[in-house]
Each structure stands twice: as C-alpha cells, then as structure tokens.
Amino acid sequence: MSDILLTRREGAVLVLTINNPSARNAMSFEFFPALTAALAQAQTDPHIGAIVLMGADNFFCSGGDLRRLAHSHEFTLQQRRTGIETLHQMIRALRDCSKPVIAAVEGGAAGAGVSLALACDLLVIADNAYFSVAYVKVGLTPDGGVTGFLADAMPRQLATELCLTGERIFAPRLAQLGIANRLAEAGQVEMQAMTLAAWLAQGPGRAMGRIKKLCRAGSGNTLMQQLDLEAQCMVESQGDSEAREGISAFLEKRPADFVALRGAARGGHQ
Structure with a gap:
C-alpha cells in the first residue's frame, strides 16, 4: 500500500489514515486509487467488520492538492474530466462499501475533504473542528459529490451559503444539524471512533x-x-x-x- 494511505488492523476494525501531513493531508492523485483499492480489499475480507478513516497529525483532510490543480488549465477538457472521475470513483467506492465506515475528523475538513467525510456512514468529530467548502475562494466549483451530500444534510439556503462564501461551519453546528454523530474533545476522536467501530464490527x-x-x-x-x-x-x-x-x-x-x-x-x- 502507498505511503499516502497508511493501514492498520485493530481486531475486526480496519484503520485507514490519510498520510500527507505537510499539506494537511491534501489528496494527491495517487491517493484516489490507493483508497479505492483499500476499500475493495476490505470489502472481500470476512475478518473486517468496520472501517475508520482519519487523517495524520490531527487534521482530517484539506481537499485537493492545489499545487497540482494550478496546472490543470494546461490539460485538455477530457484529461481534466478523467482526473475528476478518478476522485469520483473513490467517493463511490467509499459510499457503496457494504461495511460501516466511520470518519474520525480532528482539526477540520476542507474542499473534497468534506466530500470524503460525508461519504462515510458515520461521523465522529472534534468539538473544535470545522468543515469548509472553500472552492469559491480559488475560483473553482465543488466536486466529489459535496453538493449532493450537503443537499441531503441541510437546507438549500445553508448549503448555498457555505458553497458561495467558503466560510467554515464548526462542529457544534454540524451536530445540531444531525451531521455529526458524536462530538469528542480534541485528541479523543480516534478513541471514540474506534469504540464505535469495534461495536459495529460485532454486528450482522x-x-x-x-x-x-x-x-x-x-x-x-x-x-x-x-x-x-x-x-x-x-x-x-x-x-x-x-x-x-x-x-x-x-x-x-x-x-x-x-x-x-x-x-x-x-x-x-x-
């Protein structure tokens, strides 16, 4: 498995860690197939009952790698579409995994990192963490299914405000909206997510x-x-x-x- 995605097993729980801490765990192009492959392997492993997805060094994911996106205008429309489809294939794999997937969000999630968290089944988030759909701040439009996930999770007016302003929405409001399943103190998110995952892993x-x-x-x-x-x-x-x-x-x-x-x-x- 690529170093961009670390894997470990704790009993029947598979822990997947986004490992790009120098860029707040931004998703590189190599990350998309790595997570897709890890999910496919977990899907066929009868000894895995639940999955926890988290980020290294106390930050979940800052979204796409802007250093790579800075050159996207040099590619053809089809090349750009192919890159986005690789991201979307990963989101579909995460959403369609038959095993419970828990996002453990420390620090925050931005851009496609929000898509990654919302594609999971359950969300454990630090009480001081945030979501930010900040594409508009760099002249881009959302991808990764985030507008669909937000439409399912909150009123249209609030989803539109988040996407048009790029402002942060913090954990207490996410919990109030029913998006966060558990609020945890900073530093306790992984433990709470693992406890929930271990319980689910014993189920049918x-x-x-x-x-x-x-x-x-x-x-x-x-x-x-x-x-x-x-x-x-x-x-x-x-x-x-x-x-x-x-x-x-x-x-x-x-x-x-x-x-x-x-x-x-x-x-x-x-």
Whole structure:
C-alpha cells in the first residue's frame, strides 16, 4: 500500500489514515486509487467488520492538492474530466462499501475533504473542528459529490451559503444539524471512533450492508420505491443465517454471535 494511505488492523476494525501531513493531508492523485483499492480489499475480507478513516497529525483532510490543480488549465477538457472521475470513483467506492465506515475528523475538513467525510456512514468529530467548502475562494466549483451530500444534510439556503462564501461551519453546528454523530474533545476522536467501530464490527455484516443501502436510497426514492426495496432486503435477510442466529439468540436470551458467520457467502442462504 502507498505511503499516502497508511493501514492498520485493530481486531475486526480496519484503520485507514490519510498520510500527507505537510499539506494537511491534501489528496494527491495517487491517493484516489490507493483508497479505492483499500476499500475493495476490505470489502472481500470476512475478518473486517468496520472501517475508520482519519487523517495524520490531527487534521482530517484539506481537499485537493492545489499545487497540482494550478496546472490543470494546461490539460485538455477530457484529461481534466478523467482526473475528476478518478476522485469520483473513490467517493463511490467509499459510499457503496457494504461495511460501516466511520470518519474520525480532528482539526477540520476542507474542499473534497468534506466530500470524503460525508461519504462515510458515520461521523465522529472534534468539538473544535470545522468543515469548509472553500472552492469559491480559488475560483473553482465543488466536486466529489459535496453538493449532493450537503443537499441531503441541510437546507438549500445553508448549503448555498457555505458553497458561495467558503466560510467554515464548526462542529457544534454540524451536530445540531444531525451531521455529526458524536462530538469528542480534541485528541479523543480516534478513541471514540474506534469504540464505535469495534461495536459495529460485532454486528450482522450482511444485514448492515442492506441497512446501508436502504438508508442511502431513502431520500431519493418515492415511498413506493422504498417499500419495494425494503421488501427485497427483508426477504433476503429472512433467509440469511444472520437472522437465524439473531432470532435464536433473542429467544434463548443470549448474546448473538454474528462474527462466526462473517465468512459465509454474501447473501447468506445457508
């Protein structure tokens, strides 16, 4: 794995660390395929139950590398589009990963770093950290899906203000809006994220993957479409060994052991 993305395992939790501290963990072009590959590997590893994404040296991610973007006008339209699609492929991989992904945000997130955080399922953020969608300050427009994520998370007027002004929005307001799942004291974010990830990693992985799909689709679907998707997921879950274990454990008044089932084939009819 590239040094731009550090990986380590703590039990069933995979920790991915953006490692470019001299540039506040700006995303280089090499970072995009590195994170995409790490997510793909985690997806197929039955021993990984949850993922934590964080930045080195107490800062999450400052977005794209402006030193590289300073030369983007020299490229053709197609070359520029190809570069953006590499970023977007990474965001899709993060968003579509069936395993719970927790963003652990110390310091702050800016530009595409906000996209990276919001593409995760859950967000643990330091109480003094911030988000900044600051593309406008350098004459650029947002990418990485950030306008879509913001549209799902807050009123249009606030999302427009953040994008037009590039002003920072701080952790307490993010929590008030329901965007941050946990506020932690500075220096305690990783610990809280790891505690949450370790708890999720003990859960029914295939069921949680279906739950993630339902939650992603809910805001864009009509009620009828969502009912159909819920029926599809429930039918799959009812035939899954995870449900058999979970229901048996409940009736027998014992803790369910979903970890033992993690190596089963996805779809889980066994």
